Amino acid sequence: MIDQRLLAFEVVLQEGGFERAARRLSLTQSAVSQRVKLLEAELGQVLLVRSKPVRPTPAGRRLLPYLAQLRLMEAEARRALSPRQADGPLRLAVGVNADSLATWFIGAVAEVVRDEDIVLDCVVDDQDHTHALLADGEVLGCVSTRADPIRGCAAMRLGTMPYLCAGSPAFRAHWFPHGLTPAALARAPAIVFGRHDDMHEAFLLRHFGLDARRYPHHVVPSSEGFMAFAVAGLGYGFIPEIQARAHVARGELVDLAPEREEVVLYWHHWQVQSPVMARLARAIGDAAGNALTSPTPAA
Amino acid sequence: MIDQRLLAFEVVLQEGGFERAARRLSLTQSAVSQRVKLLEAELGQVLLVRSKPVRPTPAGRRLLPYLAQLRLMEAEARRALSPRQADGPLRLAVGVNADSLATWFIGAVAEVVRDEDIVLDCVVDDQDHTHALLADGEVLGCVSTRADPIRGCAAMRLGTMPYLCAGSPAFRAHWFPHGLTPAALARAPAIVFGRHDDMHEAFLLRHFGLDARRYPHHVVPSSEGFMAFAVAGLGYGFIPEIQARAHVARGELVDLAPEREEVVLYWHHWQVQSPVMARLARAIGDAAGNALTSPTPAA
Structure with a gap:
C-alpha cells in the first residue's frame, strides 16, 4: 500500500544501490531512479547520496522514522482488514536499556505481546543512547533517561529506578x-x-x-x-x-x-502512534508504575 | 620502559593526531613525527595514514596486539620489581561470548582475578566475532567458537556448551x-x-x-x-x-x-604469554573442564 516513490527510496537504501533495487522491484534502473527523483522534487530535498553503497542524506535520514511508522501502520491496517493474520505476527522494534530488559520490561509488555501477536525486536544500548535509535527510525519507541522528547515525539515519565x-x-x-x-x-x-x-x-x-x-x-x-x-x-x-x-x-x-x-526513565514514542504502539505504551506505563518508584504523569 | 618510537606511534593513534600526541608527550610535533618515521623505516612499512584523525595502515593495525602485549608484560615486570603494587591492579581485556559470561566464565576466573589483583575488562560480542578482537589487540585472550588460531596465537579447546x-x-x-x-x-x-x-x-x-x-x-x-x-x-x-x-x-x-x-568453545591467546595470562588460561581450561562437556586437550 506504500507510495511507490517511497518504496523505491526504501529499497535503494536496503539494497545499497539502484541496480540491485531495480532487480528486486522488477523495474528498470531508470524507473527506480525516476521515482526517487520525483520524491526528491516533491520534498524539495536531495534524499540520497549517489555513492557506493548509496547512503541517505541528512534529509533522507529524517525520512527513515516516518517510513518505519508507515510500515507499522500498514501492517496493522492489513491485519485489521484480514484478521486471519496471513502476514504473521507484527514486528516491533523497541529500544530498551539493559537493566530494564533484565528486570521489569518483559513483565510490562508480556500481555500485549501475546494478545496482539507481536514479535519484539529489542535493541539494547546504554540508556543515554537508546534515544538516538528513535531519531534514526531504528525503533518505534524507547526507554530512555532523557526527559525532553525529540521533534515529533512525546515522552512519558515512567518512574525512578x-x-x-x-x-x-x-x-x-x-x-x-x-x-x-x-x-x-x-x-x-x-x-x-x-x-x-x-x-x-x-x-x-x-x-x-x-x-x-x-x-x-x-x-x-x-x-x-x-x-x-x-x-x-x-x-x-x-x-x-x-x-x-x-x-x-x-x-x-x-x-x-x-x-x-x-535513574529516571522515560518512554519515548512518536506522537502519531498506531493503535498497537499506543496499547504497548499504556502497558509499559502501568507496569513501570508498579515496578519503579514514584511515577508521575508526563510533564 | 617501552621503546620511544613505539610510544610515539601508540600515542598518535590514541590522540588521533601528531599535534595532540606531541602535547601529551611534551615533545615538538616534528620530534613525534621523526620517531614514527624511524619506526616505519626499521620495519620497512608505512604504519599510519596521515589523515584526520590519523588511522593505522593494515601494517600498523598488525602492530596493535603486539603493543597490547608489551604493555601487559611491562605492567607485570613493574609489579615483580615492586610488589607493593604502586601501579594498582593489572588491567586485562578479554573477549567472551555473552552466554559464557552469564554462566561459567566468572567462576572460572574468580580465583586468579582475586589472587593476582586483576581488573578484568570483559568485551562481549557474538562468539563468532570475539575472535576479531584478539587480532586487533583489543583483547589479550578470548573465548571463541573458532578452532583454528590466528597467526601468532594458540587455541585451547574448552569443551562443548x-x-x-x-x-x-x-x-x-x-x-x-x-x-x-x-x-x-x-x-x-x-x-x-x-x-x-x-x-x-x-x-x-x-x-x-x-x-x-x-x-x-x-x-x-x-x-x-x-x-x-x-x-x-x-x-x-x-x-x-x-x-x-x-x-x-x-x-x-x-x-x-x-x-x-x-557450541564448541576455544580459548585463544597469543603464543608468547605473560605469566598472569598463562595462569588465567590454565584456570579457564580447568573450570571449563568441569562446566562444559567433553573437554579434550588442544589439537
Whole structure:
C-alpha cells in the first residue's frame, strides 16, 4: 500500500544501490531512479547520496522514522482488514536499556505481546543512547533517561529506578573495614557495566569528591556476569534494587552505602502512534508504575 | 620502559593526531613525527595514514596486539620489581561470548582475578566475532567458537556448551500440541539473542529442512530478558543447559526437542604469554573442564 516513490527510496537504501533495487522491484534502473527523483522534487530535498553503497542524506535520514511508522501502520491496517493474520505476527522494534530488559520490561509488555501477536525486536544500548535509535527510525519507541522528547515525539515519565551500592560481605570486610572512605574507594575494585557507564564515577565524585577517572574497575557488560562478580567478592558496584533484593536477603550481598543512585526513565514514542504502539505504551506505563518508584504523569 | 618510537606511534593513534600526541608527550610535533618515521623505516612499512584523525595502515593495525602485549608484560615486570603494587591492579581485556559470561566464565576466573589483583575488562560480542578482537589487540585472550588460531596465537579447546530448546508448558500446549512439526515451527514465535544469532535458523534447517529466514522471532539481547521471555510463554528458544536446568526443575520451562544444539568453545591467546595470562588460561581450561562437556586437550 506504500507510495511507490517511497518504496523505491526504501529499497535503494536496503539494497545499497539502484541496480540491485531495480532487480528486486522488477523495474528498470531508470524507473527506480525516476521515482526517487520525483520524491526528491516533491520534498524539495536531495534524499540520497549517489555513492557506493548509496547512503541517505541528512534529509533522507529524517525520512527513515516516518517510513518505519508507515510500515507499522500498514501492517496493522492489513491485519485489521484480514484478521486471519496471513502476514504473521507484527514486528516491533523497541529500544530498551539493559537493566530494564533484565528486570521489569518483559513483565510490562508480556500481555500485549501475546494478545496482539507481536514479535519484539529489542535493541539494547546504554540508556543515554537508546534515544538516538528513535531519531534514526531504528525503533518505534524507547526507554530512555532523557526527559525532553525529540521533534515529533512525546515522552512519558515512567518512574525512578534505584540502584544500590552492593558487594559481598567478604569484600566489605577486606576493602571497607572502616566503611566507604575516600582512601578505600580509590583502591577497591569496582564493577561497571560498560565502558561508558558513568554512574559509578558520578557517585565517587558527588559523595566523596573523588575525581575518579582512574579508579580500578572491572568492566562486565552482562547483568548476570555483573551479579556473579559481586557475589564472588571480586568487586562492588551499583545494582538495580529490584535485582539485588533477593541476593541481599540471602546474605550474598550487602548494602554498602546509605545513598541510592537513581535513574529516571522515560518512554519515548512518536506522537502519531498506531493503535498497537499506543496499547504497548499504556502497558509499559502501568507496569513501570508498579515496578519503579514514584511515577508521575508526563510533564 | 617501552621503546620511544613505539610510544610515539601508540600515542598518535590514541590522540588521533601528531599535534595532540606531541602535547601529551611534551615533545615538538616534528620530534613525534621523526620517531614514527624511524619506526616505519626499521620495519620497512608505512604504519599510519596521515589523515584526520590519523588511522593505522593494515601494517600498523598488525602492530596493535603486539603493543597490547608489551604493555601487559611491562605492567607485570613493574609489579615483580615492586610488589607493593604502586601501579594498582593489572588491567586485562578479554573477549567472551555473552552466554559464557552469564554462566561459567566468572567462576572460572574468580580465583586468579582475586589472587593476582586483576581488573578484568570483559568485551562481549557474538562468539563468532570475539575472535576479531584478539587480532586487533583489543583483547589479550578470548573465548571463541573458532578452532583454528590466528597467526601468532594458540587455541585451547574448552569443551562443548549444550543448548536445549525450551519453552513454557503453556507455550508448548498452545503452539506445539502435536510436537515440533514443520507447520508449527513456521508459525511459533522463537526467541533469538541477537540479530546475527544463527543457532535457531541452523536448527530449523538441519532437523526440519525449513529455510526459515522469515520465521517469526523476538530479538532479546539479554540473558535474563531471554529467560523471562521464555518463562512468560512468549516464545521458545535455545538456552544454555547450565542456565535452563533450574527453570526446568521448577517446571517453568520444558525441554521441547530431544536434540541439543552444541557450541564448541576455544580459548585463544597469543603464543608468547605473560605469566598472569598463562595462569588465567590454565584456570579457564580447568573450570571449563568441569562446566562444559567433553573437554579434550588442544589439537
